[in-house]
Amino acid sequence: METTIAFILIFGSLVFFHELGHFIFAKRAGILVREFAIGFGPKIIGYTKGETIYTLRLLPIGGYVRMAGEDLDKIDLKPGYRIAIELNKKEEISKIILNQKNPSPQQLFVEVEKADLEKDLFVEGYDEEEKFVRYSVARSAVVVENGTETVLAPYDRQFNSKKLSQRAMAIFAGPLFNFILAFFIFLAIGLIQGVPTMEPVIFDTQENGPAAQSGLLKGDVVTKINGESIATWDDMARIIQENPNQQLDFTVSRDGQEKEMSIVADSIKNGEETVGQIGVYYQSPLEKNPLKAVQNGATQTVDWTIQIFQLLGKLITGQFSIDALSGPVGIYQATDEVAKFGVFSLMNWAAILSINLGIMNLLPLPALDGGRLLFFLFEGLRGKPIDRQKEGMVHLVGIMLLMVLMIVVTWNDIQRFFF
Incomplete structure (x- = not known):
């Protein structure tokens, strides 16, 4: 039950902020927004305020902002009516x-x-x-x-009456708000829990591992390896990983005194690469600093964006199988696992999902925000819009292909977790 509530809150928040981006910038452009919907399918509840109806719909697989002029809502009063x-x-x-x-x-x-x-x-x-x-x-x-x-909807209130830049911003704002949401989630984590200092402090050692056998203890601060100064845990990890089966000379600070020891790194396989490890565990000390929380929020957002793009690159080049992709079922299962580690882990997971949603929507595929932005790019280059009927057909085909992909991914999730 707790997992279900967490999943609904997380997924609902991501969809809400995505659609909120579309909604705000459509309103700023003077576009009449007919409906702000969370979910698809039959309406569960609806509330009308001003010229917009706000609805909650049955299928929790997304949402939409319906703008005047985007759909077939044109009203023709023909002679004889x-x-x-x-x-x-x-x-x-x-x-x-x-x-x-x-x-x-x-x-x-x-x-x-x-x-x-x-x-x-x-x-x-x-x-x-x-x-x-x-x-x-x-x-x-x-x-x-x-x-x-x-x-x-008078013509000047319709989506297609607006300047290209206004239409593009109304569409781009959805994914943009997902990145903004991720930043604020990371920022909130930093303000409440603290920001990792990344100091090279040994949290614990693996029993009978190279570090433990050489005398490295919990609480030791690594200051040098082979004479090279160590400022962060990443500095230390990089040197160890680059030197499998090699002797490394450590200088550590323990109780205000310097100690020296030599550790021979083991070698392990990391994919096709062999890397070194010494058997230590890490848990970064946390620091509550508002400025560092802001910096950490931005850094985390950028780093996760890069990582997700790298995964997409591997998917395109065949290094990453489509079978490994997850849909709603897989996300639900992952949420269940993450929830076991507490609220901050859930918040971190929500931020990563928000970035992922933003990136997925920016892909230049029909029916996605990125596909629509691609048509706007063509319009800017041509100096005139693409025929709306042709564009509509492309998006319709895109929706069908996306539905097929969703079915395949969901079936993979079901097989992976229930069979």
């Missing part, structure tokens, strides 16, 4: 009701002759007495069809 309308105090149309059979007293019927609900915002036609009428349409007008209300 009979519509009911309501007027505001300025005698502008405030509500258009389609398929209305029994008008209320405040409603008027109009048989449409001509209408523009995007740019000029008017409706022309004939009323019940066959008299020609023309009404202006309020920018905030609502269209009702089969009981569903849709806020009218």
Whole structure:
């Protein structure tokens, strides 16, 4: 139960911040946002505020921000349509009701002759007495069809009416917010728990290992190896790993006194590479320093971004099998393991997942944010947008391929963990 709650909180937070990025920059660009959704599929709950409905949906596999003009929400009033309308105090149309059979007293019927609900915002036609009428349409007008209300989206409020830079930023902001979220999680860990100092302090030694046999003790601070000054644990680890089966001369500080000892590093296989090890354990001392917490948050975010890109490179070059990829089931299992190590481990895991989500969405694949940004790049180079129908078909194919990949990855997870 605890794992389920942790998984929902982590995954929900990552999706929320991703969509929040899209939402904020769409609003900044003046785009009408029709829906802010967490999850896909049937709606569980919904809350309307202003011109946006905020929904929680059944399938917890993502989310979306639905912007006016992005989807097939264009409303055409063709000649011959009979519509009911309501007027505001300025005698502008405030509500258009389609398929209305029994008008209320405040409603008027109009048989449409001509209408523009995007740019000029008017409706022309004939009323019940066959008299020609023309009404202006309020920018905030609502269209009702089969009981569903849709806020009218004048062209200047639609996604495609905006400058290329505004559209690109509205899409890029989703992944960007995942990186920002990761930074703040790492920052919070540093502020609350402390930042690792990376001092080369021996936390413990492996029984009968080279270090223990040579006299290295818990609490010793390594200051030199073979005469080379050691400032961090990484400095020490690098020298040891580069010298398998070699004698290393250590200088350590113990109880304020310097001690010297020689250790012959064992050799182990690390993939195709042979590296040295001496049998010591590390747990970095922690320091609570706000400035270092900020620096650590940025460093961790950059380092994990690089590592994930390196893994992607190995996947593309065939050094990393697709069978090793994990979907929601695998992430759930990993969350269960991480949760055993406490809340800070869970926070660290959430930050890594957030970076991973940001990077995955930036891949130049159809249906992903990166694929859409690629089309914007082509538009910038060509000086005009790609045909929307062709782009839509490419994204549709991309969605289908991604669904197939999701099924394959999920099946691999099920086989790995349950069979």
